[in-house]
Amino acid sequence: MTNPILDAPSTSSEAAAIVADASLALAFGGLRDLVWGHASVRDPDGRGVWMKAAGWGFEEITPERVQLVSWDGEVLEGTGARHIEYLIHTSVYRARPDVGGVVHAHSDRVNAWCALGTPLEPLTHAGTVFASGLPRFTETANIIRSAEVGGRLARALGDRDAIVIPHHGFVTCGRTVGEAVVRAVMLERAAGVQLAAHAAGEVVSRIRDDELSDFAWPGEHLQSAWRYLVRQGRRSFLDVDPVAATPLARPAAPPR
Numbered sequence: 001m002t003n004p005i006l007d008a009p010s011t012s013s014e015a016a017a018i019v020a021d022a023s024l025a026l027a028f029g030g031l032r033d034l035v036w037g038h039a040s041v042r043d044p045d046g047r048g049v050w051m052k053a054a055g056w057g058f059e060e061i062t063p064e065r066v067q068l069v070s071w072d073g074e075v076l077e078g079t080g081a082r083h084i085e086y087l088i089h090t091s092v093y094r095a096r097p098d099v100g101g102v103v104h105a106h107s108d109r110v111n112a113w114c115a116l117g118t119p120l121e122p123l124t125h126a127g128t129v130f131a132s133g134l135p136r137f138t139e140t141a142n143i144i145r146s147a148e149v150g151g152r153l154a155r156a157l158g159d160r161d162a163i164v165i166p167h168h169g170f171v172t173c174g175r176t177v178g179e180a181v182v183r184a185v186m187l188e189r190a191a192g193v194q195l196a197a198h199a200a201g202e203v204v205s206r207i208r209d210d211e212l213s214d215f216a217w218p219g220e221h222l223q224s225a226w227r228y229l230v231r232q233g234r235r236s237f238l239d240v241d242p243v244a245a246t247p248l249a250r251p252a253a254p255p256r
Contacts, residue, residue, distance in 0.1 A: 005226075006018050006021075019051060031106075039104075047070060052065055095155065110191045111167055126190040
């Protein structure tokens with residue numbers, strides 16, 4: 001029995017499976033923050049967004065722990081409590097018809113880099129993902145708990161693929177949730193490299209401006225990275241083969 005890695009849902013069950021995979025991928029990518037943070041996809045029938053239930057960490061998510069949340073915050077399918085910050089997702093989707101997936105995560109590295117007040121430099125290939133600019137939403141570092149604040153966050157994001165919320169976290173988006181997940185992991189890595197460089201001494205070089213256009217990050221590259229992250233997330237946290245829905249063979253315990 002195969003367990004394919006999907007990009008966009010056409011049914012409710014596919015939407016739940018994709019959100020579960022996105023959560024495991026974010027966990028593998030180093031973006032766990034206890035039970036906080038969430039990834040979402042649009043409901044294929046337009047009823048709202050699919051995202052994980054509150055109270056679970058990224059690495060604990062299965063399709064059974066994913067909910068359909070209406071545009072007004074009602075849980076239409078699934079069980080458990082709903083995340084307060086569902087409004088981040090609904091606000092971005094309302095403002096961006098081109099977006100099919102959203103990630104909100106908390107990252108110590110991104111928050112530490114934001115606190116320095118310096119631009120994110122293209123020190124590695126990961127940094128080039130954000131070479132066109134990375135807006136900051138500085139209105140509040142608190143939880144996004146109103147549609148009004150969510151709307152202003154979405155307007156600050158504009159047509160970009162990522163925005164940081166200093167002292168809180170960040171939001172990434174994409175045509176698919178896979179693109180949003182890969183951008184989230186790239187942002188985490190880019191911030192980590194910049195922090196390490198600053199800690200070691202003065203930063204004296206970066207990728208040249210005339211080379212930045214070479215790093216276009218086409219969709220097939222993002223898709224390949226998405227599939228890798230899902231495979232490793234499944235292997236790391238579900239104890240199943242990342243492609244076939246069967247348990248991994250484990251070596252027998254050594255004799256005592």
